Amino acid sequence: MATSKPVCVADFEVAARNLLPRNAWDYYASGAEDMYTLRDNTDAFARIRLRPRVLVDVSKIDLTTRVLDHTIRSPIGVSPSAMQRMAHDEGERATARACAAMDTCMILSSWSTTSMEDVAAAGRSVHSGTTADLPSPVRWFQLYVYKDRATTRNLVERAVRAGYGALVVTVDTPYLGRRLADIRNKFTLPPHLTLANLAAQGQGEKAQMAPGGTPVPGHSNASGLAQYVVDQVDPTLTWDVIHWLRSITTLPIIVKGVMTAEDAALAVQHGVDAIIVSNHGGRQSDCCLSTIEALPEVIAGVADRVPVYLDGGIRRGSDVFKALALGARACFIGRPVLWALTCGGEQGVRDMLQLLEDEFKLTMALAGCSNLSQITRRHVILPSERAGIPLSHVVPAKL
Numbered sequence: 332m333a334t335s336k337p338v339c340v341a342d343f344e345v346a347a348r349n350l351l352p353r354n355a356w357d358y359y360a361s362g363a364e365d366m367y368t369l370r371d372n373t374d375a376f377a378r379i380r381l382r383p384r385v386l387v388d389v390s391k392i393d394l395t396t397r398v399l400d401h402t403i404r405s406p407i408g409v410s411p412s413a414m415q416r417m418a419h420d421e422g423e424r425a426t427a428r429a430c431a432a433m434d435t436c437m438i439l440s441s442w443s444t445t446s447m448e449d450v451a452a453a454g455r456s457v458h459s460g461t462t463a464d465l466p467s468p469v470r471w472f473q474l475y476v477y478k479d480r481a482t483t484r485n486l487v488e489r490a491v492r493a494g495y496g497a498l499v500v501t502v503d504t505p506y507l508g509r510r511l512a513d514i515r516n517k518f519t520l521p522p523h524l525t526l527a528n529l530a531a532q533g534q535g536e537k538a539q540m541a542p543g544g545t546p547v548p549g550h551s552n553a554s555g556l557a558q559y560v561v562d563q564v565d566p567t568l569t570w571d572v573i574h575w576l577r578s579i580t581t582l583p584i585i586v587k588g589v590m591t592a593e594d595a596a597l598a599v600q601h602g603v604d605a606i607i608v609s610n611h612g613g614r615q616s617d618c619c620l621s622t623i624e625a626l627p628e629v630i631a632g633v634a635d636r637v638p639v640y641l642d643g644g645i646r647r648g649s650d651v652f653k654a655l656a657l658g659a660r661a662c663f664i665g666r667p668v669l670w671a672l673t674c675g676g677e678q679g680v681r682d683m684l685q686l687l688e689d690e691f692k693l694t695m696a697l698a699g700c701s702n703l704s705q706i707t708r709r710h711v712i713l714p715s716e717r718a719g720i721p722l723s724h725v726v727p728a729k730l
């Protein structure tokens with residue numbers, strides 16, 4: 332932990348940067364290519380301003396929300412990020428315990444360095460220790476679809492058995508984005524760690540990330556990770572995969588990585604249960620829009636038929652407020668979890684989530700909202716509106 336307690340998410344980042352080995356820091360922090368989208372994800376939030384309402388009783392603020400059929404304590408969940416044991420020996424277990432303690436949703440990566448069964452048990456132990464009637468923690472499993480469908484099917488079946496409540500299918504990664512630092516570092520997983528979900532199904536050798544093998548599109552000189560993706564992950568996926576998944580599981584299906592109205596409408600047509608607007612933290616296609624800028628069109632494409640969540644660039648409670656004002660039902664956090672994990676394991680992640688929750692609650696109070704349904708489109712003002720287009724042209728007043 333830093334010598335003084337972090338007072339904002341950025342403090343966790345500075346502390347983690349000083350603690351992590353280069354290979355791990357670069358992998359966690361990088362975006363693709365020139366990292367325009369990575370920067371835009373945060374900068375675009377900063378360009379949105381609030382329209383606070385006053386003289387509203389905000390002495391009690393209710394942050395609870397529902398994600399699919401689960402009630403969680405606040406609309407701030409945890410995105411899937413691979414290989415968390417590079418940050419802290421307890422890795423994904425610590426994140427699971429922190430999420431359970433904070434009563435929020437954790438999405439576990441397919442490429443965790445702890446098996447999904449061990450993570451499931453870790454999340455559960457916090458709750459079962461003291462109060463028997465507390466609900467099980469909300470955990471979803473993020474799925475990469477392997478070329479080998481038997482491998483994929485095994486992952487899904489194990490996720491069901493381990494009690495995961497939904498599948499989050501990542502759809503923005505037919506190949507890995509070009510992350511220059513990882514290429515320079517020839518990034519691979521440190522030798523004492525494995526992609527535990529694959530190793531647990533007897534595919535330890537597939538979880539090696541050695542350069543060499545099938546040529547990687549766009550990578551004259553690939554990182555071990557990019558090579559692993561090109562060897563294993565199915566780049567032929569189409570919307571048919573949703574129907575295939577439906578044929579093998581009854582779990583709700585969420586697609587992660589939708590950025591346009593067209594794909595949002597297709598996702599609904601193909602029967603998904605929810606959408607996560609995500610550009611993979613700017614790690615896949617550089618130059619695509621920030622997620623907060625893409626959110627309005629995705630919301631329009633969905634037209635209230637399924638819930639829309641968002642990740643990418645959330646670093647402040649006010650960012651969560653802005654996303655909800657623009658129509659997201661909840662937000663998910665990526666890198667800040669890895670920084671907090673590095674700094675203080677489970678306690679670090681709890682502190683970071685608490686900090687974001689406190690900031691969000693204060694933003695609500697200062698904007699005159701005492702529950703989430705009171706956060707509306709009229710609470711935010713976009714750069715185009717600041718530039719002179721009157722808000723009344725964009726959102727009709729509902730007084």
Ligand SMILES: Cc1cc2nc3c(=O)[nH]c(=O)nc-3n(C[C@H](O)[C@H](O)[C@H](O)COP(=O)(O)O)c2cc1C
Pocket residue numbers: 358359360372410411412413440441442473501587609610611612613614642643644645663664665666667
């Ligand atoms: C180190 C790292 C690993 C990630 N691993 C995965 C993954 O395994 N599966 C996935 O769907 N997304 C993965 N992501 C993307 C995140 O789920 C999320 O979309 C992104 O980090 C959100 O942006 P933020 O970091 O600005 O909060 C990863 C992101 C990072 C930074």
Ligand SMILES: CCCCC(=O)C(=O)O
Pocket residue numbers: 413442475504507560611614
């Ligand atoms: C297929 C990529 C695996 C991990 C990941 O999603 C990331 O590094 O961004």
